[in-house]
Amino acid sequence: MARRAIRKIPDKTPDIRSVAALAKVSIATVSRTINGAPVVSDRLAKRVWAAIEQLNYFPNTMARSLVSGRSRILGIIVENITNPFFPELIQSFEEIAVAHGYEILVSSSNSDPAILTTCVRRMIERKVEGVAVLTFGEEEPVLEQLAYHDIPMVLAEFHLDDPKASTILLDYSTGIRAAIQHLADLGHTRIGFLAGPHTIHSAVTRENDFRAAMEDAGLTVHQNWIIECNHTLKGGVVGFERLQSLSSRPTAILCSNDMTAIGVLRAAYLKGLKVPQDLSVVGLDDIDFAEFTLPPLTTIRLSRVDLARAAFEALRQQAEKSSGATIQREFLVSTSLVARGSTGTPPSESGR
Amino acid sequence: MARRAIRKIPDKTPDIRSVAALAKVSIATVSRTINGAPVVSDRLAKRVWAAIEQLNYFPNTMARSLVSGRSRILGIIVENITNPFFPELIQSFEEIAVAHGYEILVSSSNSDPAILTTCVRRMIERKVEGVAVLTFGEEEPVLEQLAYHDIPMVLAEFHLDDPKASTILLDYSTGIRAAIQHLADLGHTRIGFLAGPHTIHSAVTRENDFRAAMEDAGLTVHQNWIIECNHTLKGGVVGFERLQSLSSRPTAILCSNDMTAIGVLRAAYLKGLKVPQDLSVVGLDDIDFAEFTLPPLTTIRLSRVDLARAAFEALRQQAEKSSGATIQREFLVSTSLVARGSTGTPPSESGR
DNA sequence: GTGAAAGCGCTAACAA
DNA sequence: TTGTTAGCGCTTTCAC
Numbered sequence A, B: 001m002a003r004r005a006i007r008k009i010p011d012k013t014p015d016i017r018s019v020a021a022l023a024k025v026s027i028a029t030v031s032r033t034i035n036g037a038p039v040v041s042d043r044l045a046k047r048v049w050a051a052i053e054q055l056n057y058f059p060n061t062m063a064r065s066l067v068s069g070r071s072r073i074l075g076i077i078v079e080n081i082t083n084p085f086f087p088e089l090i091q092s093f094e095e096i097a098v099a100h101g102y103e104i105l106v107s108s109s110n111s112d113p114a115i116l117t118t119c120v121r122r123m124i125e126r127k128v129e130g131v132a133v134l135t136f137g138e139e140e141p142v143l144e145q146l147a148y149h150d151i152p153m154v155l156a157e158f159h160l161d162d163p164k165a166s167t168i169l170l171d172y173s174t175g176i177r178a179a180i181q182h183l184a185d186l187g188h189t190r191i192g193f194l195a196g197p198h199t200i201h202s203a204v205t206r207e208n209d210f211r212a213a214m215e216d217a218g219l220t221v222h223q224n225w226i227i228e229c230n231h232t233l234k235g236g237v238v239g240f241e242r243l244q245s246l247s248s249r250p251t252a253i254l255c256s257n258d259m260t261a262i263g264v265l266r267a268a269y270l271k272g273l274k275v276p277q278d279l280s281v282v283g284l285d286d287i288d289f290a291e292f293t294l295p296p297l298t299t300i301r302l303s304r305v306d307l308a309r310a311a312f313e314a315l316r317q318q319a320e321k322s323s324g325a326t327i328q329r330e331f332l333v334s335t336s337l338v339a340r341g342s343t344g345t346p347p348s349e350s351g352r
Numbered sequence C: 001g002t003g004a005a006a007g008c009g010c011t012a013a014c015a016a
Numbered sequence D: 001t002t003g004t005t006a007g008c009g010c011t012t013t014c015a016c
Helices: A016-023 A027-034 A042-055 A059-067 A085-099 A113-125 A140-150 A172-186 A201-216 A233-243 A256-270 A286-292 A304-319 B016-021 B027-034 B042-056 B061-068 B086-098 B113-125 B139-146 B172-186 B203-214 B233-244 B257-270 B288-291 B306-317
Strands: A073-078 A103-107 A130-134 A151-155 A167-172 A191-195 A226-227 A254-255 A280-285 A298-302 A330-338 B073-078 B104-107 B128-133 B153-158 B163-171 B191-193 B226-228 B252-255 B282-287 B298-302 B330-338
Touching: A016 A167, A016 A172, A016 A286, A016 B163, A027 A042, A027 B042, A027 B061, A027 B203, A042 A280, A059 B061, A073 A113, A073 A298, A085 A103, A085 A130, A085 A191, A085 A304, A085 B086, A085 B104, A103 A113, A130 A201, A130 A233, A130 A304, A151 A304, A151 B016, A167 A172, A167 A304, A172 A191, A172 A254, A172 A330, A191 A233, A191 B233, A201 B306, A226 A233, A226 B073, A233 A254, A233 A256, A256 A280, A256 B226, A286 B257, A304 A330, A304 B061, A304 B252, B016 B027, B016 B042, B027 B042, B042 B113, B073 B113, B073 B306, B073 B330, B086 B104, B086 B128, B086 B306, B104 B113, B104 B298, B128 B139, B128 B306, B139 B153, B163 B172, B172 B203, B172 B282, B172 B298, B172 B330, B191 B203, B191 B257, B226 B233, B233 B252, B233 B257, B233 B306, B257 B282, B257 B288, B306 B330
Parallel strands: A073 A103, A073 A130, A130 A151, A151 A167, A167 A330, A191 A226, A191 A254, A254 A280, A280 A298, B073 B104, B073 B128, B128 B153, B153 B163, B163 B330, B191 B226, B191 B252, B252 B282, B282 B298
Antiparallel strands: A298 A330, B298 B330
8 A cells, every 4th residue: 555656746836946947047147137137148148038938937926026025016996896987997007007017906995985994904915016096085094004004105186195195186177167168158058067975075176166167157056056966877867857856957967977977868868858959968087988878978088098197107106216216296187078969059948 | 424314213014023022922823823723822812913903013915925825816807897797797706805815816808819918927927826717708828828827717608628727607598598588478580689709609609599599489590680799889889780781670689798789779779760669679798787778778687796706616616625625617607687678569560 | 832943936135 | 247145024844
């Protein structure tokens, strides 16, 4: 019974030593070659690469991170991955990060503080080099943990007085002004606004910018035409219905985001209202789907690519900052109007 | 000039040694305590936990992974994060994985082989303990890399003859039969099918199941009513138009996925066709949005939660398999019909 | 039950 | 330019 079965010993995954041995160099040389240290001679570098190829060697990221102290992981926390705006954003962020040799840790807070706490904990445990907090304003409670752990962060529309925190400012104003002007040019004077939840900074900003734009255009803001919704399709439906229940109604509705606007489109259709003949609707975000609503949605474009780029850049600067160097702490992403089919001249019978 | 500025030395992030020192035990005891090894005495364990708390200590995941050989990271590769089906899937997978102490690495192949290769490379470099390849059939070329690196994987609708590969079978048949029967019950006999790209296994399976279901229902399959689309909204528009250009047309269309169906809904509307009065439309997936189309989409539900659960379970079993133990290698996720407003009786004037 | 010590695979400081 | 070596923070034998 003592006979030893002859088993093929599975070849260990190759490590830096096997590469060094095969290339007949030291492990330091292998390391230098891989990391592009400028001192390795071509002759040796060539041998090293050959060995790497032959062994199909992949450096062990954990060992690397452990010793270098750099995880090369960036975190991104979004509000709700189920809102099409965010997958598009994540995709851009991922692309950029991967192109720069970073890995990303995605998580979605679902506007739930408990989940957010878990997200942050995961980020800290995995030693991310920075976190893009793109929840648009629900973030305060967790920011301290991040700050405590000295993790760089970039926040959308929120200034944190921390040396490691950068801010992305969203210039909604430009887009919103353009939208109001567009509506005014079409002849609208009665414009309502379906806001986002007031717990979200960006929602408040958007609403304020709406008010300012209305004033600038010389239009009256009707307080009861401003309704707090929740940035979802259903929220848009509810908001529309509340507006409809009023005796005096707007001829155009600006929505705090596209999902809300899509909800309005849907509710208006069910109500028998024609867009844009009976009602003009404007969204904000310009998610991919906006082009395909019926009618195609006029909206204020907030470029996911620009946003992702700014977020990455802010984090990269923090992560790769040489001490003493000065970095950009504030980034601006602008918005612009995309006129499509959901806006038109107001119905003539409506009181001007 | 030699005066040394007095600077507050930032406290290093606490490590296992600081905890051990504070608790007056060895680092081995700290490690055992954290990992729930059953041998630590209550007395010491208590001291250790107190020290951990006091220092706000987080174990270093990389060091842990390096020595234990377990990254506790699972990869998930999806076809296209921009298709609403996938964010919903990712969200479920993330929830389950995080609940079990795993981190996840998400990436989206965008049906681009070059990107897919990068995805796989990232997974390998980060030493994931398993990968859920949910691209639904474009995966072969990269599977070998994963297999070569001995990484467990779970594939949707694809058997790979590798000890580390598990398969999730999608039982489309049940749902598709139910859909055809539903249509037949309404009086439809002329049913078309907008297929997905033939390069995708699942698309082919769905098409075959459509044919089989038609035969079972005693209905004739018209080859020219089966059109290959690409699982996008635009694809649905194009498919619909091709169907419309025919002299003899179906009264109902089954689509290989919801995005295609939404495209059909949109194109039909623009064409002046009323759904379901003039045309019945059925989707497949039941993405969240399906409930909100106009009219609400009748569709075949493919539960993201079930799929995510199966994927995680397959990977977990592989990753935590004790040698010799036998594990489940095949999982089944079923489908069911969700009847909503996009299906109805066929138009009377149309030839039966 | 507890501790000492040997690495996990790699980078970086220092020597040569 | 290249090699030697000391750890990075942790888990895990192996003694006690």
